[in-house]
Amino acid sequence: MENQLKIARVKVNLTQQQLAEKVGVTRQTISLIEKGKYNPTLKLCLKICYTVNKSLDEIFWVEKESNNDVITKN
Secondary structure (H helix, E strand, O other), X not given: OXXXXXXHHHHOOOOHHHHHHHHOOOHHHHHHHHHOOOOOOHHHHHHHHHHHOOOHHHHHXXXXXXXXXXXXXX
């Protein structure tokens, strides 16, 4: 799942380690989320959004195409 987490994190001048500490996970978890290799829980998504001052839509929104494939909102 693609997302805009890295962009949002960099805009608020946080390293992966700093963001991880603020939301209670490891730096590796943040890295995997940014790479789209880990689907965080809704609770973790909300913590991340509050920390980088973005909405769920801005970071994690995924739209459904008409042919049932999923694409990431740009």
